Amino acid sequence: MSTFSALQLHPSLLQGLKDLGFARPTPIQGEAIPPALEGKDVLACAMTGSGKTYAFLLPILHQLITKPRGHTRALVLTPTRELAAQILESFNDVAVHTPLTGAAVFGGVGMGPQEHAFRTGVDVMIATPGRLLDHFRAPYAKLDHLEYLVLDEADRMLDMGFLPEIKKVLRHLPSKRRQTLFFSATMPPPIAALTQEMLHKPVTLNLQRQAAPAKGITQAVYPVSQDLKSALLVALLKRGDMPQALVFTRTKHRANRLASQLVTAGIKAERIHGNRSQSQRTQALAGFKDGAYQVLVATDIAARGIDVEALGHVVNFDVPVAPEDYIHRVGRTARAEATGEAFTFVSPEEENELRDIERAIKKSLPRVTVPDFDYTAKPQVKLEVPIAERIAEIRKKKAEDRARAAEKAARRTAAQEAEAARRAQKEQRQQSIAGQPSRGPARKRSGPARGAAPSGGGGGARGGSGPSRGNAPSRGNGPSRGGRNDSPYKG
Ligand code: ADP
Ligand code: MG
Secondary structure, eight states: OOOSGGGTOOHHHHHHHHHHTOOSOOHHHHHHHHHHHTTOOEEEEOOTTSOHHHHHHHHHHHHHHTSOSSSOOEEEEOSSHHHHHHHHHHHHHHTTTSSOOEEEEOTTSOSHHHHHHHHHTOSEEEEOHHHHHHHHTSTTOOOTTOOEEEEOSHHHHHHTTOHHHHHHHHHHSOOSOOEEEEEESOOOHHHHHHHHHHOSSOEEEEOOOSOOOOTTEEEEEEEOOGGGHHHHHHHHHHTTSOSSEEEEESSHHHHHHHHHHHHHTTOOEEEEOTTSOHHHHHHHHHHHHTTSOSEEEEETTTTTTOOOTTOOEEEESSOOSSHHHHHHHHTTSSOTTOOEEEEEEEOGGGHHHHHHHHHHTTSOOOBOOOTTOOTTOOOSSOSOOOHHHHHHHHHHHHHHHHHHHHHHHHHHHHHHHHHHHHHHHHHHHHHHHTTOOOOHHHHHHTOHHHHHTTTTHHHHHHTTTHHHHHHHHHHHHSHHHHHOOSGGGGO
């Protein structure tokens, strides 16, 4: 397929593509657009960065242009907010010369403007499943005129546990026959089953022939101890090897710590992960795109499918656990026509994961050592204190607090006892001066049982407010907070 005009797309779309500077369709576009223009269902497997967005948008927009406005006729389901926003951006770019309207519907932002999109009937709605279902509870959210449905990154939605949501969404859509375009990088059995359910005599395209990152990417491995990874990254950035880099870490915690270490080292860096608010993520991404940040540190899912034009470098700060994630991440560079480099930092403990990746891509990756970098240096700051150590530290501190509180309580009791005893004696003295016999209560108060409390003070205090109060916060702050990890991904 040599040109877009050979695909006989509407002239206003061709103008949009020309504005974008796209000379010709990518292979998946060349194969998917013609059958989709004929109204056929399409099932396509194609790797990240192959141009799937326009493979489904162009044929749908072409068909929508000549229809009346005012009803949502196309729905694109995609796993993350970032992808939804990005697809909307692609829509706006290519549809600029058409009367078509589009809106993105995802969580983390207000429902109001999205409700408006339903009420006005934007032509194309791009949604994450969770937020879409939230809207479906309201009477305004009807998609009765739907004619086109796209599933983008279906396997990713499966990984993220969205399959039940997708099925629920399907139940809300009108039952009349529609055109479905289904995109997935891989075809695990539950996804294959879903395609059976959703597609009608689909044209099947498989451009996933070899599991390998896009061509044009130089991949290299940097063996380095865990503790020196930050220093190595700083060294590579300061050498000027990487004008911009998207850096992946294994956890949100590591992303936070690494970003702040980079900033401390004088590098402009931001981070993006599931615990950050939508506006923080948008701001970080925009700043990275326009060059305000040299480095964007990300966890895998938050950055899934993020497209940063002409992104030269991806750094796997940690080795991805699944080979498939490696391919996805590395696919972030060298999209479509550009070239890029992907560096993976490998500590001795991560060699096994690396071997799995090399097996999956059927290639052993060159190992690079950086001249002038001191691989034997003692790290100045640890990237993270292991969780067990952190918990032990918190426990120790709590125990100390408790001991101190108990001691104090004991001291207070002892002082009170002494004071009581003194007063009782005084009273007694006064009473005997007055010639009256001494009476029980005072003596009882100062009795030996009470007097013994100070020495057994720990025991006495334990019944009180000390430890039970001390325990509650530590339980609240500790590991349980780390466990509340997944909800922000829910779109
Ligand atoms: P995928 O969804 O397959 O991961 P995208 O649709 O996000 O890939 O496209 C990847 C990148 O390629 C985007 O930056 C997009 O603008 C660019 N692109 C898409 N189609 C073309 C084309 N025909 N020519 C050049 N670049 C393209
Ligand atoms: Mg995509």
